[in-house]
Amino acid sequence: MTELSIGSDSRANESTFLKQSRREEWALLGLASPAILTVLIVMVLPVGWLFYLSFLADDGSFSLEHYNRMLESKAYGRIFMTTFEVSFITTGLCILIGYPLAYFLSQLSSRMAALCMLTVLLPFWTSLLVRTYAWLVLLQRKGLINSWGIDLGLWDEPLKLVHNLNGTLIGMVHIMLPFLVLPLYGSMKAISADYLKASSNLGAGPTQTFWNIFFPLSLPGLFAGALIVFVLCLGFFVTPAVLGGGKVIMVSMQITSNIELFFNWGAASALGVVLLVITLAILLAASRLLKLDNVLGGGH
C-alpha cells in the first residue's frame, strides 16, 4: 500500500488549477451579466423609484399622505376588495374547469394529448387584446350569444354578460386557464401508474384511488398553477378594463387613472407598492401554509 499524504509534492500545479477555476467563475458571470443587468435596469431600479415616489407629497417633501389616503378612503378599500374578489373567483373557476381538463389530458396517449393540448395553447399564443375584444363581440347585448339565445327562444331579454363582473370573470378565466392547466398537467403526468395500480390492488375502488392517491399527488401542480393564476389576476389590467365596463375597478386600473387622469405618480406608486407587498405576503404565506415540499414527500 502506498501511503496517502498531502506533502509538498502533491501540491504540484495547485495555483494553475486555482487560476483555472477562478477564470471559469468569471466566464460564467460574464455570460449571466446581460440578464443580471437587464433585471437591474428594468426591474430593481423602477421598483425602487416607485417606492421612493410613493413617499413624496405633491410638493416634493417626504410624507405618508398617499398611504394615509388609501387607509382613509373607502374607495381604495373597495378597489382592493374587488381585486381580491375577482382574483379569487377567477382562480376558483380555473380550478373547477382546469382540473378535469388536465386530468383528461393526462389520461390520453401522448399523441392525442399533444393534439388536445394545442386547443389549450392556441388561444394562449393569440394576443390578449384580440381575445378580450373577441369576448366583447360574443357577450355584448347584441352579441352572438345573446342574439342566438333569443332567436332560439332560450331567453327573452338580452342577458347582461358583459360590462360587469360576469364578463370580467368569463374573460379572465379564459385567459388564465392555461396557466393553471400546464403545471397541473405536468404534475399529473409525473404520477406513476403503479401508485394507482397499488392502490387498486390493496382494495381501493376507482373513486377511492382518485381521492386517496391521485388527488393528493396532483396537489403540488394544482397549488403552483393556482398561485400563478391568482398572482397574475391581482395585477391584471386589459380584460377587466374592457369587459368590466368601468364597473369592475381593479388596482391596476386605479393606478392607470391616477397617472393618466391625475398625473399623480405618488399615489399610483403607493398603490403599486401596496399591491406588491400584499402579493409577496400571499406568496410567502402560501409557501408556508401549503408546505409544498412536504406534499411532494421531500422530493422523489
Add this chain to the structure above:
Amino acid sequence: MSKQQALPISISGLTKVYGDIFALNDVALEVQSGEFLTLLGPSGSGKTTLLMALAGFTRPDYGSIRFGDDEIISMPPHKRGVGMVFQNYALFPHMTVAANVGYPLKLRKTSKAETEKLVAEALETVQLDGYGERRISQLSGGQKQRVALARAIVFSPRILLMDEPLSALDKNLREHMQIELRHLHEKLGMTTVYVTHDQREALTMSDRIAVINHGRLMQLDAPRTIYERPANRFIAEFIGESTFLQVERDGDRVSFSGSELKTGALPAAGELSLVIRPERLSVLDGPAPEDTNVFSGTVREMVYQGDTVLAYVTLADGTDLTVRAGTRSGEPIEKASVGDKVELGLKSADAVLIPREEG
C-alpha cells in the same frame, strides 16, 4: 397475520394477444395452495403479463383464472383481495410508512386500534419495527422493499404476487432478501406467485418453477428437475450454462463420434442432443470410473475466476466443451494448461438428453 387458509390458483387456456404477438399463448397452470411458484423467463416472455392478469391489471383475450373455486377473470383488481409487491415498490410518497402499510386496512374499515396492532405486527415481520412515522423518501432501497412487503401482507391476503421485487437491490442484499422472503413464505403460508428473470433467484426460492417463453409455458417442475432435466434446448440454455452435442440415436442406444454413451432415461423417439453443464464435467487424472463417459481434447484456454476455474477444451471433431471446477488445491484441473491433452469425464446420471432443435 395468523396463518391463513391459502388458496390454490387454477389457470387454463389463458391467451393475450398484442398486435400479432402472443403475450400469453394458451397458458394452463395449477398453483397449489401455499405453494411458492416462480414464473421465470427472459424479458418479453409473458411472465409479467401473466402476473398482471392474476392481479387484474391486464385483461386477457380469453381463458380462465380461478382462485379456489371462484372464477375471477373479469373481477376488477380491487375486489380480488390479493397482495402484490411491485417491482419499484409503488409506495405512496405522500404517506408515512405506517399510513402506507395501514392503507389496505383503512379501505377495509378496520378499527383504529386493530389497524395499529396489525401495522405494528407487519412491520415487525419485515424487521422494521419503529419505522412507522418515517417518510418513504427517508428509506433505503432495502427498507422500501420491506415496507412494500409489509403492505402486501398486512391484510392477510390468501394469495401474494411479487413482480421482480428484488431487482432494484444490490447483490448482497438481494441474496439476503431471497432467504428472508423464503422464510416469510414458510411462516405465512400464502400461495405465492413470484416473477423473476433471474434464474438463480428462481432456483433459490421456489417450490416449483414455471419457465415461460414467447407466452408459452415451457416446463413446470421443481428447481432441481428444471436444472437437471430441462425439457428442451431453450430451458437448458436459459437456466445455467450448457453445451449441446449432437448425438446419434439407434433405438435405445446413443452414441457420439462413434462411441456409445452411458446416459439416463431417453426421451421418446426423435433426434437427440446431449446437454453438458460445465460443472458436471471433470478433468480426469487417472482411469475413468465405471459409469463415466470420456471425451478427449486439447485445452484451448484457461480462465481463472477466483472460486472457480474454466477450461475451454476442443474435442477431436472440433466441438468446444467448457469445464468448470472449484479451485481447491489438488484439483486435477489446476494442473492443466493451454495446449495440454486432457480427458474429460461425464457421469451417466449427468448426461441429459433433450429433443434436438436447430440453434
